[in-house]
Amino acid sequence: MTGGLSRSQIAWRAAQDIHEGATVNLGVGLPLGIPNHIPADKEVVFHSENGLLGMGPPAAEDEEDWELINAGTRPTTLLPGGSFFHHADSFAMIRGGHIDICALGAFQVSANGDLANWDLGDGKRIPTVGGAMDLAVGAKRVFVLTEHNARDGAPKIVERCSLPLTGLACVDRIFTDLAVIDVTDRGLSVTEHLETISFEELQNRTGASLEQSSDWRPLISPALDGE
Amino acid sequence: MINKQVQDMAAALDGLDDGAVILAGGFGDAGVPNDLLHALSGLHLKNLTLVGNGAISERIGHGKLIDSGAVSTYIASFPCAPHAKLFDPGTPTADVALEIVPQGTLAERIRAAGAGIPGFFTKTSAGTPLGEGKETREFSGALHVFETAIKADIALIKAKRADRWGNLVYAKACRNFNPIMAMAAKTTIVQVEEIVELGGIDPELVVTPGIFVDRIVVIETPFTAQDLS
Numbered sequence: 001m002t003g004g005l006s007r008s009q010i011a012w013r014a015a016q017d018i019h020e021g022a023t024v025n026l027g028v029g030l031p032l033g034i035p036n037h038i039p040a041d042k043e044v045v046f047h048s049e050n051g052l053l054g055m056g057p058p059a060a061e062d063e064e065d066w067e068l069i070n071a072g073t074r075p076t077t078l079l080p081g082g083s084f085f086h087h088a089d090s091f092a093m094i095r096g097g098h099i100d101i102c103a104l105g106a107f108q109v110s111a112n113g114d115l116a117n118w119d120l121g122d123g124k125r126i127p128t129v130g131g132a133m134d135l136a137v138g139a140k141r142v143f144v145l146t147e148h149n150a151r152d153g154a155p156k157i158v159e160r161c162s163l164p165l166t167g168l169a170c171v172d173r174i175f176t177d178l179a180v181i182d183v184t185d186r187g188l189s190v191t192e193h194l195e196t197i198s199f200e201e202l203q204n205r206t207g208a209s210l211e212q213s214s215d216w217r218p219l220i221s222p223a224l225d226g227e
Numbered sequence: 228m229i230n231k232q233v234q235d236m237a238a239a240l241d242g243l244d245d246g247a248v249i250l251a252g253g254f255g256d257a258g259v260p261n262d263l264l265h266a267l268s269g270l271h272l273k274n275l276t277l278v279g280n281g282a283i284s285e286r287i288g289h290g291k292l293i294d295s296g297a298v299s300t301y302i303a304s305f306p307c308a309p310h311a312k313l314f315d316p317g318t319p320t321a322d323v324a325l326e327i328v329p330q331g332t333l334a335e336r337i338r339a340a341g342a343g344i345p346g347f348f349t350k351t352s353a354g355t356p357l358g359e360g361k362e363t364r365e366f367s368g369a370l371h372v373f374e375t376a377i378k379a380d381i382a383l384i385k386a387k388r389a390d391r392w393g394n395l396v397y398a399k400a401c402r403n404f405n406p407i408m409a410m411a412a413k414t415t416i417v418q419v420e421e422i423v424e425l426g427g428i429d430p431e432l433v434v435t436p437g438i439f440v441d442r443i444v445v446i447e448t449p450f451t452a453q454d455l456s
Contacts, residue, residue: 049330050254051403066256066453067399073255073283084399086406086434087254088338091331095351119356126314127327128281128305129357134331137350168354168370 003196004177009221010145012037014103014175017143022100023047023093025135027117028072029105030145047099049131051090054082071131094131094138102139104132106146106171108161111208113171113183115144116163127164136167148176148205155207157181157188178202180219187211192219230391232422232443236266239416239444243381245272250337250377250408251279251289252384256452258401259288260385260418265450267383268295278337278377280330280404281305285312285320287452293320302377304330327357332374334407340376341410341439348373382412385449386435389419390426393440394433402434409439416442418449 005013011033018024018038025047026032035057038044046055048071056077059065064075078084093099108116118132136142146156157174174181179193179202188210193202195218203210233239240263243249249267253259268291277298282290290311292298296319306325307313313320328336329351339347348371352358362373384405386395395417397405409415417440 048400050257051400065399066451067401069255069257069400073257078399084397084402086402087330087334087404088407091334095331095335095349114354125309126307126325128307129327129329130281130305131330133329133351133355133357137353138331165355167351 004148004194005219005221006177006224008033008036008224010175010177012221012224013180013219014143014145017173018044018101020044023053023098025049025094025099025102025139027102027104027132027135031103031105031143034103047090047093048076049090049094049135051085051087052076052078052082053085053093054079056082091131091134094134097138097140099135099139101141101143102135103143103145104135106144106156107163109144109146109157109171109174109183110161111159111187113169114161115142115166115171116161118166119164121164132166136170141172142170144171144174146174146176148178155205158207159209178205178219181210182213189213190216192217194219231393231437231440232391232445236262236444239263239418239442240267240270243267243270243272246274247272247380248276248378249278250379250382250404250412251277251292252382252403252405252408253288254280254400254403256283256288257399258385258397258403258405260383261288261450262446263383263385263416263418263444264288264292268292268297270297271295272297274299276300276302278302278333278379280333281307282311282313283308283452284310284455286455287450293323298323300324300326302326302328302333304328304333329357334404336374336377337404337411338407340378341407344376346373346375377411379408379412380414382408382415384408384415384417386417386419388421388423388428389417389440389443390423390428390437391443392425393417393435393437393443394428395419395435395440396428396432397434406435409435414441415439416444418444418446420447420449421445
C-alpha cells in the first residue's frame, strides 16, 4: 500500500536530525535502527536507562557479557569514555532534561503531541510501562518514528489518542514512511513528504489536520543495503 | 570490631516476617539478588509487599518469590516479561495486587525514602492512566502528579564486592536499583561475590558507603538466568 520509506530509511532520516555531541536515548522498535546511520565522524552519546552512557553496539555473539546489558536486557557494549550509574541518576538524566533527544516508537500521536505507546488498552496482557513515561516528558526533544498507518490502514497520527496515554503534549517531531511532521503550537506542520504522493493523499492517510510548512521540501532517502 | 558479614543465608534472612515490605534490586537479570530471593522463597512467608523493576520468569529472582505464594502485592514498572507465567487469570499468582509505576518514578520514590523526603511532584504520568486519582499541581504551566516515598523494612541487593564495614562496588550494569534500595530500608541485606580487607576498595570508588548496609552474605558464584537453560 505504501511505496513509502523502508524501516531502515525512516531510521536513516531521523538520524540526519541528530546533531554532533547529542546525548540520545532510543526506545525499542524503529529507533534501534538509528545508530546504523550515524556517520563515524559524528560523535553521539547513547544513553541506556538501566544505567549506561556511551553505550556501543550490541555485543558480538561470542562476547556476550550478561553483566553489561541494555534497556532491552540484551548484552551490549560500552565505548571508551562510557560510564555506569544507578537508576536514580539515570532517571535524573531523563527527568531533569539532560537527554537531548529521545526517539520512541508509537501506537498513536495526537495533533497536540500527546503520545500513546505503552498499552494497547485491550486488557489482553499485564501493562508494562518501564521508562516510557519518564522518557516521553523528560527529554529535551522527543522524536517519534512510526509507520504512517497501522497494518489495517488506520492512521497513527490522530486528532486525539484513543489509546491510554504515555505523556501529554510531549512529541516534537514525527518521522514516518511518508513524511516528516513537526508538532507546533498551531498544529501539525509537514516539513517533508514523499514527492510520489500528493499533500492531499498524505492528508487522507492522516487522522488529524495537516498544514504544509513554509520551508517544505521533498522527503528523500538513499537506497539502503538489504532493502 | 564491626563485621557485617554473616555466615549463611539463614543468618542473612533472620527475623524476616510475614507482611514485610521488601525492596529487591536488579534490572532484567543483571544485579538481581537471586540467591537471597530463592532462599526467601523457601521460608514460606505470607503477605509480603515486593518492590522492584520486574520479573523475567517465574523460575528465578522476583518471579520465583512471587510464584512461591509469599507475595500479595508487587510494585513494579515492568511486572512481567512477555514469556513469564505470572499474574495470568487462573494461575496461582493471578490474585497478586499489581501497582504499575513508571521506572523513573519508582527509582525516585525509593531514593526519596532513603533521603528522608516523604513525597515529590513529577510530570511523569500526569494525564495518563497511571496518574489517575493522584493529587496534581501545575508548575510552569505543566501538570504534575504527587508521588510518595516507598519506605521498606528490608532491602535485598546484590553487589560485586564488599568490605566488612559494608562498603560496596557493583559490576557494570548490575548497579541499577541496588544503591538506592540500600538507602531506603530499615535492614539492608547484600549478597556479594567476595569480601576484601578494609582499604581493599579504593575510597574514591566506593558506590554504596557502608552506613547503608546491615548484613553481607558471600555467594561466590551467584545464580543467574544463564543457569536456567
